[in-house]
Structures are given as C-alpha cells and as structure tokens.
Amino acid sequence: MSMLSKLSALFRGSAHEAGQAVVDKNALRILDQEIRDADNAQSKARDDLAGLVARRRSAENELQSLGDQIAKYESSARAALGRGNSDLAREVAQRIAELESEITTRAPQVEDMKTAETRLRQTIGATDQKIQTLKREIDIVKVNDSVQRAQSAVALQSQGAHSRIGSAADSLQRIKQRQAVQEERLRVGQEFEDRRTGADLDAKLRDAGILPGASNADDVLARLTQQEVKVVTPQITQQGEKSPVERD
Template identity: 35%
Template sequence: MSLKKLWTALRGATNEGIEAVADSQAIRILDQEMREAKKELQSCDESLTRIMAKRKLAEGKVSALKADIETYTNHAIAASETDEALAIECADRVSELESTLDVEQGILDSFLSSEKSLKANISKAKTNVRRMEQQIEQVKATESVQQAQVAVSTRHMGANSKVKTALSSLDRIKEKQKQRSAELDVAEELAAEESGSSLDSKLKAAGIKSGASKSGSDKLAQLLASKKG
C-alpha cells in the first residue's frame, strides 16, 4: 500500500473516531440542554403564577372601583334633588374613581396581555421540549438496537467461522480414521499371507480341505501296499 493510500485510510479511521465521539457528546449535550430547558420552564411557570396572582388582584381592584363608581353615581343623582353641594362632592368622587379606574384597568390589561403571551410561549416551549425528548429517546433506542444487532451479527459471524473450522477439523479426522483403518486391513492381510493362513482361507473358500486326514480304507490300502513291497 502506498503512503498516500495509507494516509487516506488512517485519516478516514480518525474521522470516524472523531465523529463517533462527537455523536456521543451531542446526545449528552442535548440531555443537558433538556435539563436546563426544563428548569427554565419551571421558572416560567413560577413567573406565570405570579402574574396570574397580580392579574387577579388587579381584577379585584377594577371590580371594586366600578362598584364604587356606580355607588357614588347613584349618590350624586339622589343628592342633586335635595343638596346640590353634596351632589357635586359625590360627582367629584366619581371623577376621581374613574381616573383611578383608568389606571388600574391599564394595569389589568397589561397583566392579561402578559399572561396570554406567556401562556402561549410556555405551551409552545413545552411542546418543543417534549418533541425533542421523544427524538432523543428514539435516537438512543435506535442506537442501542443497532449496537445489539452489530454485536449479534459479529458473534454470528464468529460462530459461523468457528463452526466451519470445527467441521473442517472433523472431516480431517474422518479421513485420517479411514486411512488408518485401511492401513490396519492391509497389515492384517500381510500377516495372514506370511503365516499361510491366507492360502488355507482360499482353499476353504474353494471347498478344498488342505491337509485333511485320509479315510481308514485309504490308510489300510496304503499299509498293505507297503508290506507287499
């Protein structure tokens, strides 16, 4: 392999290693960001609670001012029939209350606007956080499954390789056993030929009894012939 190809291979392996580290860091960074986002949302919920409480107090003030305005308006109308000075005093009071009401109504409207905007933003942020959490969990689950699949595949390939090696060894053992059995058969044949048992076996197979003893009549004839001679 040339130095250029070797450098390219090493650089590719290095890049893969860097990417793997970066990917693992990315998940940890996202987890940390999710924790921080949840803390921020918790702070937002607390702020919303305070704004809603102030809005409720402002609503109480506005309602009370409206009630007072209605009351002193009725007093001014009633006093105008009997005591003009008192009627004017009640009218002044209504004017003051209306001015105060304008201020408090402005404050209430501000609280209502802030509350509405904050609720919408918090709801949107919570939806985004939930969506991001789901994506992170999906990525983690997919990564775990793929790692398990790689491990199983690696073990399977290793197991297949070991099985193939074992089968090859078994075939070699069988061949050796066949060879040894054939060698033993040949050795027995050679030993039989040396002892003459091989020829006896052949005669026996042909129906000929090698070295069989003669019958009594044959032996008698042989003895008589030898005596006459």
C-alpha cells in the same frame, strides 16, 4: 506567521478536535440534559404565567370594586342633590372623579397583562410542541444507536464465531469417527462370539427351516390343514350305511 502563532493555532485546533470528539461521544447525554434544562425553563415560565394570571385577576377585582364604589357614590350624590345639600354632593362627586381617574389609570394595565398572558401562553404552547418533537426524535436516535451498537457487537462476535463453528464441526466429525470405529469393534466382537458359541450357524439353520422348533408361515398353514382333515374324517361312513344319528 511566526512559529509561536502556528503552535498556538495547532494547540487550539487540537483542543477543538478533542472537545468535539468528547461532545460527539456524549451527544445523547448532552441532548438529554438540554431537554431537562428546557423542561425546567418551561416550568419556570408556567410559574410566571400563573403569577401573571393571579395579578391580572386581582387587578380586575380591584377595578370591579372601584366601579361598585362609583355606583354607590353616584347614588349618594343624587340623594344629596335631592335634599338640596350641594356641598355634600360636590364632595361625593370629587370622590367619584378620583375613583374614575384611578380606573382610567389601572384599566390599561389590566389589558397589558391580558396581552402578555396571551403571548406567554402561545410561547409556552409552541415551546412544549418543540420539546415533544425533540423528545420523539431523541427516542428514535437512541433506538437507532442501540441497534447499531447491537449490530456492531454481532459483527465483531461473528468474526470469532466462524472459527469457533469450524472448530466445533471438526470436533463433531472426530466424535462421529470414534463412534463409528467403536460400533465396528462391537459388531466384530459379536461375530466372534457367535462363531465361538455356534449362534451364527443356528441362525442359518433357522432361516433354512432345518433347525428343530423353527417354523414359517407355510409350516403353520400345513399344520392347520391337517388338523381340519382329522376333525372331518370320523363323520364320513360307508356308502348306504346310516350313521348312528340317522338310525336313532
């Protein structure tokens, strides 16, 4: 093979690969257009079927009309024969023969149209089923394609998300450390203030029950007990002496 032939084969191969890549990239668009083309062809086929049905019905009506004319002329021929007018009867018979010949010619055409109509209906029905099947399969392919694109996008973003999550965790830890340091500063500052004002010593005295005004549960119970004794004592009298109530 000469160099020019090899280069030509290389160019053709490259063009084929490039064209195939474009087709693969736009496969769904191509499928959608092909389905639209098939739908348009089906619409044209239905129009042709409708025209065929109309022509077949018109031909059947014409055959019916010819049959009606034959019946009419047969009645007329018998009437002419009944009156002895054989010439008129022959003329009518000739017309009947012409009509019957025309029926003989047209009847097979009507049958052919019926056969074509049946075949066309079957073809249209089968093609409709194929198109519907293709549409369902294309819908599934589109859904899968969308899911795969979403998964790819998530996978790409998650690679950067890991680094962003790590950075966010570091920032959160630094914030917590700053807050802990600030809380410790506030606590130490409050301790210094309590020492300056004596509030810390007052708290210790209150806890020990020494600071005036401080009380606990035992103190409250003791006070209530003393109050109860004071209420009961004035009602007790000397032994044998009646109380003022009893004397009255």
